[in-house]
Amino acid sequence: MKKRYLLTVVSGLVAMFFVSCGDSSQKGEAPDTPQKGTIRISVDESFKPVIEEQLQVYHSSFPNTNIIASYKSEAACFRDLQSDSTRMIIVAKGLTEKEEDAYKARLEFKPVYGVLAFDAIAVVVNRDAKDSVFTIAALKDILSGRHKLTAVMDGRNATSTVRYLQDSLLKGASFGANVVAAENSEKVIDIVSGNPDVIGFVGMSWVGDLYDPKQLAYRNKIRLALVQCISCEDKEEFAKPSQSTITYGQYPLARPLFYILKENTNRLGTGFMNFMSLERGQLIFRRAFLAPAKMGFMSRKGNIKNAD
Numbered sequence: 001m002k003k004r005y006l007l008t009v010v011s012g013l014v015a016m017f018f019v020s021c022g023d024s025s026q027k028g029e030a031p032d033t034p035q036k037g038t039i040r041i042s043v044d045e046s047f048k049p050v051i052e053e054q055l056q057v058y059h060s061s062f063p064n065t066n067i068i069a070s071y072k073s074e075a076a077c078f079r080d081l082q083s084d085s086t087r088m089i090i091v092a093k094g095l096t097e098k099e100e101d102a103y104k105a106r107l108e109f110k111p112v113y114g115v116l117a118f119d120a121i122a123v124v125v126n127r128d129a130k131d132s133v134f135t136i137a138a139l140k141d142i143l144s145g146r147h148k149l150t151a152v153m154d155g156r157n158a159t160s161t162v163r164y165l166q167d168s169l170l171k172g173a174s175f176g177a178n179v180v181a182a183e184n185s186e187k188v189i190d191i192v193s194g195n196p197d198v199i200g201f202v203g204m205s206w207v208g209d210l211y212d213p214k215q216l217a218y219r220n221k222i223r224l225a226l227v228q229c230i231s232c233e234d235k236e237e238f239a240k241p242s243q244s245t246i247t248y249g250q251y252p253l254a255r256p257l258f259y260i261l262k263e264n265t266n267r268l269g270t271g272f273m274n275f276m277s278l279e280r281g282q283l284i285f286r287r288a289f290l291a292p293a294k295m296g297f298m299s300r301k302g303n304i305k306n307a308d
Contacts, residue, residue, distance in 0.1 A: 034271020036064035041088040041269070042080040044160050045071040045184055046203030047119065047257055049212065050288040051090060057284060058275050067272055075158030081111070081262060087269040088261045092119070092160035095260060103262070113260040115293040116276050117285040120204040120241040121161055121253040123225040124189065126196040133238055135228040136252065140169050142199060145176015152192065153201040154185045161201055164255055193221035204241045208289040227252055246291040256293070257285075 032039060043051050048071045055067055070080070074093075080086040081103075094113045095103070104110045123139070125132050134142075141147040143165060153161050166172060182188045185202045192200040200222070207224065209215045226238035231249045245251035259276065263269040275281045282292040 031265075032065075032268040034065075034266065034268055034274070035062050037268045038066040038068065039087040039268045040068045040070065040085050041090065041272075042070050042072060042077040042086050043090045044074050044077055044092060044203075046092075046154060046159070046161055047090055047205050048185075049209065049215070050117075050205045050285060050290060053284050053288060054272075054276055054281055057280065058272055061275075062271075065268060065271075067268065073155055073158040074160040074163060081260060087263055087267075088259060088273065090116075090257065090259050092164065092255050092257065094256075094258050107262065109264045111260050111262045112264075112273075113258055114277075115256040116259055116281075117257045117293050118246050118254055118291040119257050120208075120246050120251055120255065121164060121201050122204045122207050122241045123227055123253070124192050124200040124202060124207065124222045125225050126192055126194075126198065127221065127223055128196040129199075129223070130196070132223050133226045136169070136230055139227070143170055143175055143179060144173060145178050148178055150195070150198045151175075151179045151201065152182050152188050152198055153179070154183075154188055155181050160255070161203065164253075165201060168253070189218050189222060193218075199225070204246075205288065205290065208241060208243075209287075210289065211287065243286070243289045243291055254291075257290070 031037070051069060055069060058067065059065060072080075074091050077089040077091050081089050094115075095111065100110045123134060138147065142149050142151050153159070153165070155162060162175075166175065182191055182200075185206045188200040188202050189206065192198050207215055207218055207222070224240045226240055228235065229237045229239050229245075229250045230252045237250070239245040239250040241251045241253070246254045259273050261269050261273050276285075277294045279295060282295040285292045
């Protein structure tokens, strides 16, 4: 079976430090550092649960830091990146070459970006739904309106879920009239849980963590649908979104989780990015049942013998 996504194993702990230029602090204020200070970041709402975990641990480790996260659509995050007050965004895509050049012209340096983990868009259905197994062709028919089953997602425009489904499944075509918008991912789950004739699309970060009591409660209301594995030799193979099926390319609606950091000094944004990229942050992604991108965590055989 082909692997669609390969985890990049980092040999050693590599921290990213940048040469100081531009990015000056406000007059009269001490510059923030990885251990102290306050910054603002914007995060794609579909990644909220796992980023909240990252922030909780980082703030506990560095109590003199305050990273204020705003959760919003992907397009709104990119708009925020143009604001002086936003230091970092966390979204489902990186920068194009044209975007890099535009930021370099404005800032005199290019923002740095990279993949932290791999997430997926989960297809969710009511527990009493007649069907919970979908081919890729069936999902295309639903999203294009050829199939009249109501589809609900976290907004009709500008969200990473909308962009991904439109680009990957519909190849840029418009959604059908049967596709409706909910206020956010939590509302998608609420709507699906109360309607057996509705199919929903949410980030796996909202429904994949089996240690989270709130997400377990969600799972009691809805079911994760099986989706056709397009990379498998057996086209009759279907998969639910999970850490394993994302890692080995069995679940077709997987996507990267990017950071884009508008900072070229060793400041608080760099510290948080390094934290998420290295062992503790990568373990948080793993514990949340996403697929870490920076480190591979392999099972190793023990060498302990029982004493006679």
